[in-house]
Amino acid sequence: MKADRRTALGLGAAAIAVAGGGLAYALNHEAPLPPGALGGADMARGHRLRDGGFPAPSSEEEVDLVIAGGGVAGLSAGWRLTDAGFSNFKLLELEDAVGGNARCGRNAVSAYPLGAHYLPVANREAKALRHLLRQLGVIIGDADGVPVYDPVQLCADLQERLFWQGRWQEGLIPRTGLTRRDREDLAAFDAQMKRFSSYVGTDGKPAFAVPMAYSSQEPHLRALDGQSFAEWLDAQGWHSPVLRAHVRYAMRDDYGTEPQHVSAWAGIHYFAGRRGWAANGAGENELTWPEGNGRLVGQLAGFFPGKIARGHIVHRVTREGDRVLVDSFDVAANRTVRTRARAAILAMPHFIATRVCPELGDAKAFSYAPWLIANVTVDHLPGGRGVPLAWDNVSSTSDSLGYVVATHQGPAAISEKTVLTWYLPLSNMEPAAARRLLVERSADEWKRIVRDDLLALHPELDGAIGAIELWRWGHAMIRPTPGFLDRGTTHQPAPPLFLAHSDLSGLSLFEEAHYHGVRAAEGAMTLLRHAHESLL
Numbered sequence: 001m002k003a004d005r006r007t008a009l010g011l012g013a014a015a016i017a018v019a020g021g022g023l024a025y026a027l028n029h030e031a032p033l034p035p036g037a038l039g040g041a042d043m044a045r046g047h048r049l050r051d052g053g054f055p056a057p058s059s060e061e062e063v064d065l066v067i068a069g070g071g072v073a074g075l076s077a078g079w080r081l082t083d084a085g086f087s088n089f090k091l092l093e094l095e096d097a098v099g100g101n102a103r104c105g106r107n108a109v110s111a112y113p114l115g116a117h118y119l120p121v122a123n124r125e126a127k128a129l130r131h132l133l134r135q136l137g138v139i140i141g142d143a144d145g146v147p148v149y150d151p152v153q154l155c156a157d158l159q160e161r162l163f164w165q166g167r168w169q170e171g172l173i174p175r176t177g178l179t180r181r182d183r184e185d186l187a188a189f190d191a192q193m194k195r196f197s198s199y200v201g202t203d204g205k206p207a208f209a210v211p212m213a214y215s216s217q218e219p220h221l222r223a224l225d226g227q228s229f230a231e232w233l234d235a236q237g238w239h240s241p242v243l244r245a246h247v248r249y250a251m252r253d254d255y256g257t258e259p260q261h262v263s264a265w266a267g268i269h270y271f272a273g274r275r276g277w278a279a280n281g282a283g284e285n286e287l288t289w290p291e292g293n294g295r296l297v298g299q300l301a302g303f304f305p306g307k308i309a310r311g312h313i314v315h316r317v318t319r320e321g322d323r324v325l326v327d328s329f330d331v332a333a334n335r336t337v338r339t340r341a342r343a344a345i346l347a348m349p350h351f352i353a354t355r356v357c358p359e360l361g362d363a364k365a366f367s368y369a370p371w372l373i374a375n376v377t378v379d380h381l382p383g384g385r386g387v388p389l390a391w392d393n394v395s396s397t398s399d400s401l402g403y404v405v406a407t408h409q410g411p412a413a414i415s416e417k418t419v420l421t422w423y424l425p426l427s428n429m430e431p432a433a434a435r436r437l438l439v440e441r442s443a444d445e446w447k448r449i450v451r452d453d454l455l456a457l458h459p460e461l462d463g464a465i466g467a468i469e470l471w472r473w474g475h476a477m478i479r480p481t482p483g484f485l486d487r488g489t490t491h492q493p494a495p496p497l498f499l500a501h502s503d504l505s506g507l508s509l510f511e512e513a514h515y516h517g518v519r520a521a522e523g524a525m526t527l528l529r530h531a532h533e534s535l536l
Helices: 043-051 072-083 127-135 180-198 219-226 229-236 241-255 264-272 294-301 350-356 431-440 443-457 484-491 510-527
Strands: 038-040 057-068 089-093 104-106 111-113 139-143 146-149 160-164 167-170 308-310 312-320 323-330 335-346 368-378 392-395 403-405 418-425 465-478 497-499
Touching (some): 043 350, 072 089, 072 127, 072 294, 127 139, 127 510, 180 241, 180 264, 219 264, 219 484, 241 264, 264 484, 312 350, 335 510, 392 443, 418 443, 431 465, 443 465
Parallel strands (some): 057 089, 057 335, 160 392
Antiparallel strands (some): 323 335, 368 418, 403 418
16 A cells, blocks of 8 residues: 555546456557566465375474464564574475565566565554564664654655556546546545544554554444445445545555455555654655565565575474474475474464364455566666656556556666566456466466556557566465454464464555564463563
8 A cells, every 4th residue: 555545546447357357458469479487376386285195204303483384474473583582493484485475586677576565664553563674774763752764765756656547647646537526525535534544442542553453442443344345435425436446446456355345444444554653754655675575575584594494385283282293395305394393383374274284274264366466677667648657657547556666766766677567456356266367368368468558558668578577376365355353363273373474464464464473473482481572
């Protein structure tokens, strides 16, 4: 979520449609396609985990604590343990690279994200996150007790632009072509979101917080989770197509999900939950790097590099007395290793956790959004009528979410060559059908979709696209459908097992994964009687 997206954004009719697996090519789709690989999460390993048949353990090892999963939550757990001086742990990761959907790639032009690409300035309540950001040199001081952020790591101007009525304009709020009804509904919506943002419950907590665990538990607020965001908007009488397009964009941007499938609580949280606490007016900004949140996961892993075992498929987690047995298949050695531990943190999506640890029940109530990401290398910067190129560039005439510019930050911004990271959530299909489409549609077809979408905005890039690298996320993020507030709390196991993943929040945000990683690490250390001062 970017700062301007908390205010009104009107989007015109979509130029492309993914529903039903079809898409109209606006340009000549017979033109030669640029080179580029089709990548994604390791489906072969994932399917092997699904199908089972792993060999029995051929060796054993012992450790105080195992972390199963090397996404943001697992890495945050490892960071917290290391920060507290706890060293007898091991992290097992299925993939050859850690980071989950915050991973990144690199080519000769630039590093670039393969998913998550920014982190908003932290809320006051995000104490553990601020502690991390200070260690990483992102927060560099204080001004009258308020955090000061490194300006180099804050998003530089121009931050955002919108293609609207044939021109690029600064920001994501349309300024022309609005009806009286549009303006009235947009103003009423904005005023209501500001009221939600400033409201403090009788329990002394903000109505909507980040991390969401610090949100008020007042019943009338939690009751919002019983309906969809679209239903809530209907009840307010707000039917402006410009407002509805704005809401749709926002829900697809953060949740990969259409408004009619998003909980009203989660929808409002998008607009009312961010209150960045920073000096010099930086609270509305976000942190970003060429590789996106790949910068953060790389730094987290750097705190304990010798304790990470990549290419280990955790396929069975059971209890034995007061111990936990974790069986993992070492892909390189082609054997199963059994790790005996005093505690274990399952830092993995819930649909995987329930497969490897059946005592957790099932994950039928959890739903995941599929995405396609494309990193497009171009020989010169995009242009267009109106304001110049921004970090985030959104079109009102496309069903994609536009693109971010990898070289926007730092000295590389002056380079003519760049990488454009293009995003498409397949939200207007049932998730299972969208996952099949991700697999069945050929790389060439996806490349045509990406190329034609960019060339519809930027005809000047015709002949300048050097490569299109595709990345598929079948289970990119948890979908906060109605009723999600209770789902994460009903699946918590008894110690010495701990869960840590953004799934538990129902919001696939860095802050939520970090919170759950820290919470699980602190719970495990308390169980193991390791002295530490809580950051939560």
